[in-house]
Amino acid sequence: MKTKYLFLFIFLLSSVSAFCQQEKNVEDEYAAYFTLPREALYVHLNKTTYFKGEEIWFKGYTYDQKNQLTSKATTNINVGIYDEAGNQLKKSLFKAENGVIQGNIAVDSTFSGGTYYIKAETNWMKNFKESNAFVQKIEIISEEVAKKNTTETEANYDFQFLPEGGHMVANTKNTIGFKLINESGKGVKASGIVYDSNKKEVASFEGNTFGLGKFLFQPKADQNYTAEIKLENGNVLNQAVPKAKNRGVAMIVSNPFPDKVIINFNTNAETLKSNPSKEYKVLIHQNGNLKTIAFAFENATEKIISIPKKELFKGINTITVFDDKNTPILERLFFNDFFTKKAKIHVSKLNMLNDSILFSISESQLKDNANISISVLPEMTKSYDPDHTIVSNFYLKSHIKSAVENPQYYFRDMNRKKKYELDILLLTQGWSRYNWDTIFGDKPNGLNRFENGIAISGTVNRPKPGVDRLFLYATKNHSARFIELDKDQKFTITNLFLEEGEEIRFSYMTEKGLFKKPSVYLRFSVSDEEDKISETTIKENSKVQSNSADFQLPENFFYDNSEQLDAVVIKAEKKKEKRDPILINGKVTEITEIETQRYINITDFIQYNGYNVSENLGRISITTRRTPKASPVIYFDNARLSSFNILYNLSTANVERIIIDKTGLGEGMNAGFGGVIKIYTRTTPLFKKGEAAEIFTGSTAPFAFTPAKEYYAPKYSSYLNNTFEKYGAISWIPELKLTKTKAVNFKVYNTKTKSITLFIEGITESGDLISEKRTIQIR
Structure with missing residues (x-):
């Protein structure tokens, strides 16, 4: 009897467990997975190809993915250099202020010519399986020629059919995306025809320069199809078309409209016959933000849903369709441009100032203050080839699983054509980088904390x-x-x-x-663990051939004395200061044994020199003796004190020098009527x-x-040769604030270059992203 009850209890327990699993709320699971905020990083480099002896100048921007604003939660940013295999060579710690960092890394004698990577990340990023660390490939050119393997190999091509949403369904309308790449991962333009088993043409298609495209297709059940693909070089490929499912749901997303996105769901009679009232759930989501829509076909084979873009989220949105068992069956990414604001950057040359050129820059489209950085290079430069701009990095990279060829193309000077091509790109990307098994499984735990100092x-x-x-x-x-x-x-x-x-x-x-x-x-x-860049990341950042593959640094390209020297420290006996450089009437007193014997505490010395000093339970008050009474401005080791309590019981023997100026002249209005006192603690023995x-x-x-x-430009022996035009640097402006009301001026050294190009990256206070390329004729 006991055994019978035990079996009954186990059965009930397992039934409850199974029911709970089945009733698991998709929205709650999704929200829980994105409870912790997610940081992303973009690093704007002044170049991506460097000579030995130059500096890698950069500015980093942090980003809160959910709120799409500058992230100020972390101040500690680790920036490292890694070799071609991804091994860490050096790592430095930089401080973020208001969500941005500035820095530089010397391309010193530890570098040889070849490929390296720069990586930036925060400690908080380690909490998540989906890495948001910034990685950029860079090239170093040295006196030695970098030998590359130039052996020609037979061209290989990879052609893929990529049904929208993830699969095709027989006897209904489907959109089929496709992608053709070569052995280097570069897109190849091609066109093709789809034939049925009787060699009858049923569809045709044509790709763009990136090898991407799409076409409508209505396959029949249990039918085999093949495609004949013709390349521009005349080669012909034959590829089998994936077989369509006999039952299921297909999804077609239409996104050419300025104010809405339309989702067309299609199915067939066979699917409806098995469960005509089956309900589906559509989640449209982005970094923890979500919108839910339920639908059923209701004995029809087509269901159209129109959604206003203003109800969705800025940038990439993901559509995931769940069946009645909360199983994800379809997924598709699309770009919502409804909230994105395009910066309209104006740059003009004002005039020449000695050996510099003065420029003016402003923006008229965005109604918000912005923080930007600018790399100034010759127009013909080959030294600037970043994988991403700040826009493609934050809007695109953080949502997709694999690398994209030339992602900058889609967001720079975006027009109707580029929006269409971006939609094809997202269609062929398949499902997003966030895996639903992971979302339903272990949630991020936040063990790696935000680091601040x-x-x-x-x-x-x-x-x-x-x-x-x-x-x-x-x-x-x-x-x-x-x-x-x-x-x-x-x-x-x-x-x-x-x-x-x-x-x-x-x-x-x-x-x-x-x-x-x-x-x-x-x-x-503070976190400083040595790490390694993964092989997958290196593969995604690889390209056919670097700019420096067949290039050798010419002799005398830099001035002989242009190399930056180490600081020279001259040791000498310290002289007593007689005057303060700012306080005109400041009386300087070097504390000796005589003063320590006359004044036990430093407050005694201050009182003797014309101030009222009162002490009460560790609190110090200092005022002038004349009327009206006023407190002096006091600096303690050059730090201005907001409270004088630190002076309580401070022995005069611990002070090396004190400067008192009752007028405060030189300090300006900051001094008020109380004058200025500067106290310096002892660094030499009394x-x-x-x-x-x-x-x-x-x-x-x-x-x-x-x-x-502070940025300094390399001293090139000539600004008129071909090497400077391709690989030289003119200027780097890491910090420029654009206001809503007026233009901002900046100047660069005049290298006599005919035309220059400005690569501008930045972000506004409200989170709008700026990425612009401006070429200006100088001569």
């Missing part, structure tokens, strides 16, 4: 008792402050932006207010020997931020 955890080892806080000295990006310790004398500091080679320094304060050197164990936390000579401990981060440098 460097985190430091530390423990004070000496002195062990009595220390409850440490003094953290100012750095380039942070003001000085006290760090509280817990009961075990441990501490954590987050969001630190330490630059390469920059030292972080600590002291602890004694009861007498003296800074002493602690023994501190530090652990830095005493020549003894314990007091060691007042801090310091350490550098093993992986810190690379500071952005």
